[in-house]
Amino acid sequence: MSSSSPATAAIAIRGLRKSYGSNEAVRGIDLDVSVGEVFAFLGPNGAGKTTTVEILEGYRERSAGEVSVLGVDPADGDPALREKIGIVLQECELQPLLTVRETLELYAGYYATPRPIAETIDLVGLGDQADARAGRLSGGQQRRLDVGVALIGDPELLFLDEPTTGFDPSARRQAWDVIANLGRLGKTVFLTTHYMDEAQELADRVAIIAAGQIVAEGPPSELGGRKDAATSIRFTLPQGTEVASLPASLGEVLTGPHGEAVLTVDHPTEPLHRLTGWALENGLELQGLEVARPSLEDVYLDLTRDGGEAE
Amino acid sequence: MSAPALLWHQFRFDQKIFWRNPASVFFTVLLPVIFLLIFASIFGNNTIKTLGNVKTTVYYVPAILTLAVVSATTVNLAIGITVARERGILKRGRGTPLPSWVFLGGRLGNSIVVALVMLVVISLLGRIVYSVPIPWDRMPAVLVTLAIGAASFSALGIAMTRIIPSEDAAPAITNVSVLPLYFLSGVFIPESEIPNGVLNVAGVFPIRPFFEAFYAAFVPTTAGSGFEWGHLALVAAWGVAGAVIAMRTLTWTPFGS
Numbered sequence: 001m002s003s004s005s006p007a008t009a010a011i012a013i014r015g016l017r018k019s020y021g022s023n024e025a026v027r028g029i030d031l032d033v034s035v036g037e038v039f040a041f042l043g044p045n046g047a048g049k050t051t052t053v054e055i056l057e058g059y060r061e062r063s064a065g066e067v068s069v070l071g072v073d074p075a076d077g078d079p080a081l082r083e084k085i086g087i088v089l090q091e092c093e094l095q096p097l098l099t100v101r102e103t104l105e106l107y108a109g110y111y112a113t114p115r116p117i118a119e120t121i122d123l124v125g126l127g128d129q130a131d132a133r134a135g136r137l138s139g140g141q142q143r144r145l146d147v148g149v150a151l152i153g154d155p156e157l158l159f160l161d162e163p164t165t166g167f168d169p170s171a172r173r174q175a176w177d178v179i180a181n182l183g184r185l186g187k188t189v190f191l192t193t194h195y196m197d198e199a200q201e202l203a204d205r206v207a208i209i210a211a212g213q214i215v216a217e218g219p220p221s222e223l224g225g226r227k228d229a230a231t232s233i234r235f236t237l238p239q240g241t242e243v244a245s246l247p248a249s250l251g252e253v254l255t256g257p258h259g260e261a262v263l264t265v266d267h268p269t270e271p272l273h274r275l276t277g278w279a280l281e282n283g284l285e286l287q288g289l290e291v292a293r294p295s296l297e298d299v300y301l302d303l304t305r306d307g308g309e310a311e
Numbered sequence: 312m313s314a315p316a317l318l319w320h321q322f323r324f325d326q327k328i329f330w331r332n333p334a335s336v337f338f339t340v341l342l343p344v345i346f347l348l349i350f351a352s353i354f355g356n357n358t359i360k361t362l363g364n365v366k367t368t369v370y371y372v373p374a375i376l377t378l379a380v381v382s383a384t385t386v387n388l389a390i391g392i393t394v395a396r397e398r399g400i401l402k403r404g405r406g407t408p409l410p411s412w413v414f415l416g417g418r419l420g421n422s423i424v425v426a427l428v429m430l431v432v433i434s435l436l437g438r439i440v441y442s443v444p445i446p447w448d449r450m451p452a453v454l455v456t457l458a459i460g461a462a463s464f465s466a467l468g469i470a471m472t473r474i475i476p477s478e479d480a481a482p483a484i485t486n487v488s489v490l491p492l493y494f495l496s497g498v499f500i501p502e503s504e505i506p507n508g509v510l511n512v513a514g515v516f517p518i519r520p521f522f523e524a525f526y527a528a529f530v531p532t533t534a535g536s537g538f539e540w541g542h543l544a545l546v547a548a549w550g551v552a553g554a555v556i557a558m559r560t561l562t563w564t565p566f567g568s
Contacts, residue, residue, distance in 0.1 A: 091565075092402060098324065302521070
């Protein structure tokens with residue numbers, strides 16, 4: 001699909017800034033998105049996500065910095081670039097009087113090499129609604145038609161600005177399936193969202209933005225030092241035992257008033273083995289045994305707390 | 312697609328959207344028909360002395376055609392483009408390779424075709440119901456007048472979107488702009504009932520000269536060839552001003568964001 005090598009950056013941003021009057025919405029962002037990557041831009045409302053994505057799409061002018069999208073500056077308004085990108089805007093209605101099929105036919109006509117209409121309808125899961133007017137679709141179905149319209153030109157790069165905001169859980173799940181399909185097609189996807197589970201579910205890599213700056217970046221599993229963060233082992237002390245009865249080699253175990261015990265370790269395998277071995281030897285059951293790392297939600301709340309509330 | 316094919320593609324969909332929209336069909340197509348029936352049934356048997364004893368029904372056919380052309384162009388475009396802008400449809404189009412002139416061209420073509428449809432509908436209605444003659448020998452003048460009017464009033468409609476802040480405000484602002492001019496220009500009330508001073512003021516604005524040109528082209532008893540170049544020049548001057556404003560100020564993103 002793309003003629004570029006896999007190592008090529010689909011998007012490269014250096015020192016991007018954008019001010020509205022005295023308010024600086026984006027304060028020096030550096031970012032690279034590789035070809036074929038599903039990238040999520042995660043942050044609270046007002047953090048600068050839409051400003052950044054609309055600069056990449058060519059809708060807004062930047063105040064400073066360098067931006068390259070598929071090798072060109074989107075501010076130049078090059079029609080050749082618009083052949084290669086697909087855009088799902090945050091707020092954008094469809095022509096309510098055209099059917100799903102007609103809507104896609106209309107937009108397909110704008111591109112040199114559009115995708116087949118019927119295949120695109122199936123890809124976004126609107127096969128049963130193909131001849132329904134867009135105005136009669138549910139919110140989730142309209143959003144999937146938005147994705148279909150963005151895909152109809154067979155773009156290399158797709159921008160999705162908060163594609164599931166305001167959805168009920170089943171509509172979100174369906175939209176996620178569609179977006180996951182895009183990754184499988186080898187499209188580069190730049191997604192903005194303020195839902196952590198969405199970023200975790202869909203993205204190969206996530207950047208968290210707060211108050212116009214990137215505060216963390218990496219694969220969802222490693223974000224904010226999650227890879228190295230200490231693991232906690234939780235359980236309830238068996239009846240008739242106390243902390244002193246546990247093997248001394250476990251190290252410090254904290255306990256709560258109802259016998260909850262927490263052990264914080266860097267490498268969980270060995271202490272977990274010692275703990276369960278001790279329980280088996282003594283014929284005890286470790287109620288509520290749980291091994292957990294900090295969730296992405298913990299990381300996100302921690303990182304965006306200051307910036308998010310300031311705006 | 313080649314540029315003409317792309318324009319045809321866009322125009323075809325604009326036609327579909329127009330004829331499927333009950334509001335646009337009612338206000339643009341049916342309302343002028345209703346107006347003609349109402350005015351003709353109220354004043355139909357009268358004649359207008361100051362216009363050489365022309366029958367009122369003969370007067371009202373070009374009058375209502377004037378209204379129909381303004382509805383199909385200025386009103387239709389000012390409301391339609393504002394709605395498309397506020398709903399993000401213009402913004403979405405900007406993110407595709409579609410050249411903006413093709414988008415506008417499709418809408419413009421739609422307006423001109425609707426104006427032509429109204430020429431046929433109102434002329435036939437006048438001929439069949441009220442025996443108002445169709446001026447076959449002056450058809451070149453009728454078509455040229457219609458073309459200059461439709462182009463000019465289309466440009467004015469697109470220019471008006473600059474002062475319309477929201478979807479809700481669009482019908483109000485558009486109608487406030489054209490309704491008083493219909494009354495003052497002799498479109499609703501025969502001009503014999505309107506003081507000369509008022510007609511002179513109305514003559515500065517584009518609807519009155521367009522009506523005068525259309526009347527001269529359409530009514531067989533008027534003097535001359537039917538081409539009223541003076542009036543048409545004034546209409547065209549408004550159109551050029553509208554086109555310049557439209558090109559400089561047309562906005563592709565919602566005002567409300």
